[in-house]
Amino acid sequence: MRQVTGWICRHPDNLTSRDTGQLRAILDRCPELATSAELVRSFAAMLTGLHGDRLNDWITAARQTGLPGMTGFATGLTSDLAAVTAGLTLPHSSGPVEGNVNRIKMIKRQMYGRAGFDLLRERVLLAA
Secondary structure (H helix, E strand, O other): OHHHHHHHHOOHHHOOHHHHHHHHHHHHHOHHHHHHHHHHHHHHHHHHHOOHHHHHHHHHHHHHHOOHHHHHHHHHHHOOHHHHHHHHHOOOOOHHHHHHHHHHHHHHHHOOOOOOHHHHHHHHHHHO
16 A cells, blocks of 8 residues: 555656556556546646636535545645645745754654753754
8 A cells, every 4th residue: 555655656757667657457456546646646747837716616526525534634724725726826835944953853853851952052053
């Protein structure tokens, strides 16, 4: 199952011909999985191409499938539709900031129970 998920989440150009054939055979046997794969790939295209204007159509299509995972995800997107649309449309990213926050939290977890802020500060500055 993990391998099939990886095939679906990868760009089709990054699959070997053998993987493409195996994925096609699996999707032909399971129409629900084929529908999910199509929705995942169209969402990925929206995400990488910054096409947030297509989001409402995607949400409608995901809800119409009746697949619990897709309808739940689509419903979650509508809870803050303006922010999701902006994230899929604007070229700005908080990725570098989130990466630094994640790195600092990892360092903090590694030294749990040791010293205080001074040691944490020194480790963060030395790790950079």
